[in-house]
Amino acid sequence: MRDGRQADTDRRRQRVANAIKKATKDGTPISVSGIARQAGVDRTFLYRHRDLLALVHAAELEPAGQDPATGSPVSRASLQADLANAQARNTRLTARVQQLEKRLSQALGEQAWQESGLGAPADLDALQQQITRLEQQNIQLTAALEETRADLDAARAANRDLTRTLNQRS
Numbered sequence: 001m002r003d004g005r006q007a008d009t010d011r012r013r014q015r016v017a018n019a020i021k022k023a024t025k026d027g028t029p030i031s032v033s034g035i036a037r038q039a040g041v042d043r044t045f046l047y048r049h050r051d052l053l054a055l056v057h058a059a060e061l062e063p064a065g066q067d068p069a070t071g072s073p074v075s076r077a078s079l080q081a082d083l084a085n086a087q088a089r090n091t092r093l094t095a096r097v098q099q100l101e102k103r104l105s106q107a108l109g110e111q112a113w114q115e116s117g118l119g120a121p122a123d124l125d126a127l128q129q130q131i132t133r134l135e136q137q138n139i140q141l142t143a144a145l146e147e148t149r150a151d152l153d154a155a156r157a158a159n160r161d162l163t164r165t166l167n168q169r170s
Helices: 002-026 032-039 043-048 050-061 076-116 124-169
Strands: 063-066 073-075
Touching: 002 032, 002 043, 002 050, 032 043, 032 050, 043 050, 050 076, 073 076
Parallel strands: none
Antiparallel strands: 063 073
């Protein structure tokens, strides 16, 4: 019984090796699922036999053949690298487009705000200077008012004293 199982395993291994050779020769895409399907075995068979799995992965990375237009070999790994690079570039470009859309939206919003008359006046610096002058003037007037109040309080006190003195004489 053990010999029968070993013979069955050997036949499956041979079918997997033949499927890998055929796929490499034909230039068809090589994957674990595809080789398992061609060999008529379950994928778990390949995962249980690491040497076969290594053969499948090695065949995946080998050049698929010559590109008739350019004459240069094209491998699955190079195509995957190209795809990864294109996806990364797409991500960068998407981020840049979003950034530019945001800037455009802000610029158009500010322009509409200015044109509506609701926005801040164009002569903002002149208004800031005027505010500063008015604040200084306010401080000076407040100080003058305090001084005048102090003088008034002194005058009232003197007036009370004089009135009291006059009332005491009479």
